[in-house]
Amino acid sequence: MEGTPVSTSESALTEAFRRLFSSGLSFTRIKDEALNDRLLSKAGSNSNEAPSISGRSIAWKLFLAKHEPLQSSSTPRAASLLDGLRKSRQRYTRLLEEKTKPPDKRLAEPPTVGKTVTDSTRNVNLNNPLSLHNENPWSEWFAGLEVKQTISQDVERTFPDMPFFREAEIQNQLTNILFVYSATHSRIGYRQGMHELLAPLYYAVNFDAVGEHASVEHELREICSRDWVAADAWALFDAVMDGVSSWYEWREPDPRLVLQEQQGPLSGHVNLVIPDGRHGIQAWVAPIVKTCNYIQNDLLKKVDPNLWAALQKAGIEPQLYGIRWLRLLFTREFDMTDTMKLWDGLFACDPSLALAQWVCVAMLLRVRTELINGDYSSQLTSLLRYPSPKKSKLNDAPTHTCLLLQHALTLQMSPNPSTAATINMENRALLDIDSNVQEPPASPRRRPQVSRQAQSSFIPVRDRDTNHPGHSRQASSPPLGIPEMLARGLLERGESLGINKTLLSAVSELKRNIPDISAFVKTPSQGSSSFPLEDEHTIPERPPWEPKSRLEVEREMEAFRRRDKRLGEALGWIVDTLLQDEESVKDVQALRRRRGEAVESLAYIRDVLISDPAELEEDRLLKGNSGQQPPEKVGTSQAEEPESSLQQRDRPTVIEPPTIAPIAPPLPVSVVDSGSGRKISRPPPATQFSPNVSVARRPASGGADMSQELAKSAPWNRTKSDFNRPTTTVLPRKPPPTSSGRQDSKSVDKSREFDPLGAVEYK
């Protein structure tokens, strides 16, 4: 390979290298691409057999680099990466020398083992293999031999199906790396599972390794030097272990050590007395157990109470599956190729691997049906022999690992049941390709036998939508999935009535999929005639054992239906507003303002659906025109459009809408504040966007040209994105503040955040 001028792998490696370091991609952007499995080209892996792809190890080195925390906005520099690598290589060489050479070899004049007793030189009483002295370096050496034996026992059975790991030299290197790690981390030492974490790292580094004479750029040659594969793999392993090592802890730390380390009041560990323990032992709870419990009993419970209850009822202890999932970072749950893809995203997101816990939750959601329907044994089977997902029939569908990562991120950003419901539907639609995608798009009619998730051809990704209003980001989204395509297909017909129907079914779909509401809402079949809803007053016969009185239930149903109708009308108005063509409107500013309001209203609808308030705030729902625009008018022409908010004081030139019950104009709201307009408690800002801003300034995303950018953020596309699947959301990004999501606006660009439509323009 080294002799040939430019081999395929070398050119692929060069391509990857240039993409990372000379294409001007910011670090954030690189991470983004990695998460979506788009960072590295697959061309380099000449065969589909190899689990890795060219350049992956460079990306990992970049993500996991300890030496220099990269600024998210800056572009990574090869030189600084190289600096760090040089240092870690030196360190590894030193440690290897120090930890693996027998003590006699380390001495300047090594005494031979046989002569030590009679030799009266220096510290030989201490330094001889038979000395019982505590500080005898030989005792450490012998203990090390035992550790090495344990390690090599596992190394020998590392990925037994891969010939690569059967080579003696590779096994030797892996053993050395693990030994050096165990020697430098004496509290944990070597634990089973570490070998399987190291192996993919080593594989990836080795995959990219080039020799001295490789015809690639100088820096690349040094970064991927074949001479330093082991050292680099060690550095990566050491970095990964920073995030994972606590899950390997198996013994109570020495209190003295804890004090030395200034960890505070036993931060990571709890001493508890088992109340009914006959032995009265003070049990130390291993961090892995705590993490597993946290995943199942906090995180999962929060996002999917039903699933949690099912596991709880069966008595599934989270560590039964969690230990393996977490310690190995999912190498047993997915094959090597998929594992590496998953790691791309995990490393890119956060070197501390905090996302791994949410990956676990997302994985639980993926096997939700099996878990809820199954008994203890079948539940365990699903968890311990995690099913490999079906191959998506869609060519442009995201890989299931990508989907998993995005689910994990979404859950992390907004841990609530509706996120989980959305994810369930997406899993159903994208991974479990079944009849429901072939359903005629126009009538997502319910069939009695199909489970709830299976229903949805349309996926109202409400949470996604609300949590990522920065729709400019859609520019770098992967291609559309089925639900979107269906939805868009419908919307693009421009048949307004149809649109309303779609939205309405989406809303009712959504309602049914919010666990809390769905528990008691049994919406009668809402087919294509679901709008208007007057003809749907038939209530199915209730059995006598129904806990609520019939009257109560009917009343409840009535209320819901009324609310549905109101929401539907509001949505109709929103769609109308959003669909208006900018070019055919005289007053573009006013239109934009209305769009802003429409989005406000949409956000309110979301809040209603999430929080299920007792009463609707009409003025927040339909803004200026208070819902007087009947749905029949939806298709009417431009001039007749309701100009809901046009009576606002600063826009006197616009056409007066046929408003019957105008509401008092709310207080003006500052533009910057608009992100928080999504909060339920806040009074509706009528003037969402400042009229002064006028020039479109899209955040640069991937250098797509301006008109394309605008087209993507145009209302019709935006409406479509209501039915989006998460893959189109470019992750990871900090979520904008929402009523339910975490608030972290540190890195959110305000200008993106409050302009989901691209309706606002900037100077």
Add this chain to the structure above:
Amino acid sequence: MTPRSALLKVIILGDSGVGKTSLMNQYVNKRFSTQYKATIGADFLTKEVETEERPVTMQLWDTAGQERFQSLGVAFYRGADCCVLVFDVNSSKSFQALESWRDEFLIQSSPHEPEEFPFVVLGNKVDVDESKRQVTQKRALAWCQAKGNLPYFETSAKEAINVEQAFQTVAIKALQQESEEQLFSDYPDSFPLDPHETQSSGCSC
């Protein structure tokens, strides 16, 4: 007692690399592979068994040789009906470790009658050349005798020697244990342990 299908929980313990996973797979799937990965945490398989009394579903729990007891949780060990202790006849160390595996198991599972709790001891890898053998049958039997006459089998997961017989014994022992444990099911978990007292209260059924 009605002859319903019983669910028996069996836990397999022993040092890393003695062949726990291999034994379990040989028994359940009648297969041997040199390609087993190290078990991380725990793994399980189920097997339907016909005993003289009634059909039995055995839930076999394979554990990692290096796993510490506290990480799998007390509940994992609590409901066990039988514990299989495995060592490698070619490794003296793995044999010596049986003592602590047994002790630790009893501490964690806190059975009502620790002295009576059924263990089955398997000396695995007897297919390996005799010259490499480090634990004689006599030595193993002596230990089992001392621990209350534990059943001992010399097995080979690779050659399928004695595996079926060993697990049949496991099933029978577990079934007995399960019926006995039912006597205690009315008592809370913290029922004070006193072998004499429990015997007198337990024999009336």
